[in-house]
Amino acid sequence: MIYAVCGPVSPHSILVTQLVRKLLCQVFGEITFAPANEASELRKLFADTKKPHALIAFDAPDDLILQFILRYSVPTILIAESFATLSSYARLASSMDFQGSYRHVSRVNSTLSALAGAPNVVKLKVDDDERLDGLLGRIGSALDLPLLDEHLRTVAAEYTAEYATRVTVSSAAAIATDQTRLVRSFVETLPPDERAILTKFAESYDPLLSGERVALIRWPTDSLVNAENGSRLSRPIDLTGPGRLLTFGPYLHLPQGRWRADLTFSTKDNWSGNIFMFDVYSPTADKVLCVGKGDLPISGAFTTSMEFEVESASHALELRTFIPTGAIEGVIEIVAITLIAIDQIA
Numbered sequence: 250m251i252y253a254v255c256g257p258v259s260p261h262s263i264l265v266t267q268l269v270r271k272l273l274c275q276v277f278g279e280i281t282f283a284p285a286n287e288a289s290e291l292r293k294l295f296a297d298t299k300k301p302h303a304l305i306a307f308d309a310p311d312d313l314i315l316q317f318i319l320r321y322s323v324p325t326i327l328i329a330e331s332f333a334t335l336s337s338y339a340r341l342a343s344s345m346d347f348q349g350s351y352r353h354v355s356r357v358n359s360t361l362s363a364l365a366g367a368p369n370v371v372k373l374k375v376d377d378d379e380r381l382d383g384l385l386g387r388i389g390s391a392l393d394l395p396l397l398d399e400h401l402r403t404v405a406a407e408y409t410a411e412y413a414t415r416v417t418v419s420s421a422a423a424i425a426t427d428q429t430r431l432v433r434s435f436v437e438t439l440p441p442d443e444r445a446i447l448t449k450f451a452e453s454y455d456p457l458l459s460g461e462r463v464a465l466i467r468w469p470t471d472s473l474v475n476a477e478n479g480s481r482l483s484r485p486i487d488l489t490g491p492g493r494l495l496t497f498g499p500y501l502h503l504p505q506g507r508w509r510a511d512l513t514f515s516t517k518d519n520w521s522g523n524i525f526m527f528d529v530y531s532p533t534a535d536k537v538l539c540v541g542k543g544d545l546p547i548s549g550a551f552t553t554s555m556e557f558e559v560e561s562a563s564h565a566l567e568l569r570t571f572i573p574t575g576a577i578e579g580v581i582e583i584v585a586i587t588l589i590a591i592d593q594i595a
Contacts, residue, residue: 250277252392253305253318255364256328256458257335257357258342260432261375264418264425265328266306268388268404275400277302288313309357312561315364322369324392327361329372329458332451333444337435341428347443348481348500351450351472352565356502358457359562363505366460377419381405384418446471457504468586472499473568485582488519488545491575496583500532500565503588507558510539510568511587515550519579522547526571529557533564545572550584556591 254269256262266284273280281303283294288311295303305323307314318325332354339350364370371391375384382401389396408421423429439447446469453466473482476494486495510529526542538557559566568586 250301251303251305251321251323253307253323253325254328255307255310255325255361257330257354257361258308259328259330259335259338260422260426260429261330261418262308262328264422265326265373265375265384265388267425268385269326269392270304271404271407272385272388272392272394272396272400273302273304275403276394276396280304282306285310286314287311288317309360309563311563315360318364318369319367325364325367325370326388326391327364327370327372327458328375329455332358332455333436333439333447334432336447336450337439338428338432341431341435348472351447352500352502355450355454356563356565358454359502359504362457362463363562365458372458372460375418377417377422379418381408381416381418381421463504464590466503466588466590468499468501468568468588470583470586472501473583473586474498482583485517485580488523488572488576488579488581492573493571495570495572495581497567497569500567502562502565503559504590505559505562507556507591509554509556509589509591511552511554511585511589512568512570512583513550513552513585513587514570515548515582515584516545517548517580517582519545519547519576519581521577521579523572523574523576523579525553525581526573527553527555528569529555530567530569531564532567534560538566545579545581 254266270282279300281298281300283291283303284306285291286307286309335354336350339345339353373391382405385401385404405416408424409416449469456463471481471483473496475482476497482496512527523545524542525545528540529538531538539555541553541555543553
């Protein structure tokens with residue numbers, strides 16, 4: 250029998266993975282533990298094993314693993330966490346910078362959204378104040394394991410010398426990984442501008458793991474990069490100068506499927522006129538997914554749209570903007586970027 254546990258890497262997901270592994274060992278004896286995001290890694294891990302039971306663990310699996318979990322209805326636990334916590338953990342544990350951390354979380358949540366809502370996948374919400382024995386019981390129910398009280402006491406005892414009912418998830422997570430308390434402190438001390446961006450991302454990317462239909466995702470405009478100075482886009486762009494790339498990034502991810510990008514922008518004092526060009530490009534696939542262009546108005550706010558296909562959630566995406574010819578005056582501001590899942594439109 251094969252079981253699976255998945256979720257963006259965090260103190261909670263690390264703890265739950267440990268607990269699932271220990272519970273399976275209590276019930277079945279030795280098992281094969283296979284942490285892998287690629288099917289080729291799994292093949293190597295299973296090549297020589299003769300153990301009848303196994304646990305697969307992953308956070309950003311390739312399409313073959315996703316298909317395997319769904320096709321064979323592998324009993325799976327999915328652990329979700331807040332966007333801010335996941336971003337902070339990525340920065341602490343993997344030394345990512347701020348932009349790299351939220352790009353990473355967008356990839357993981359987009360990838361795992363393919364499993365959320367599947368009948369064989371149980372989303373396990375973990376609370377720091379929950380008693381450890383309660384969490385162990387919920388894990389057993391989620392995987393339909395024939396647990397005995399003895400199994401629960403044995404596993405709980407590895408996280409404390411006290412009686413199991415007095416142990417919280419918070420204290421157990423601190424034993425599971427020494428990053429637990431650091432992550433909590435890190436989240437609490439985030440600078441206001443970073444917290445604001447993560448809050449915007451959370452509104453779009455947290456629901457991906459809820460199991461509900463998500464038809465709309467918004468990318469904060471300050472996640473784009475100003476091509477002139479390489480910093481986050483934070484103000485309108487002066488069009489004066491030669492034809493050039495205006496913005497690039499944000500190297501974010503979307504769930505697999507067909508999408509429409511609605512780009513809202515405003516112009517001011519563009520008396521000489523110009524052409525505005527934009528595209529969606531995947532540097533991962535090295536492929537331009539769609540291209541659009543139109544005349545820039547003298548002033549006002551406008552929205553333009555283009556459709557494209559996301560072949561894999563692992564592919565990072567850029568929404569790039571250009572002016573092909575020089576300008577002698579004018580200002581442009583990217584106001585909003587909205588992604589609409591076409592298949593989800595009622």
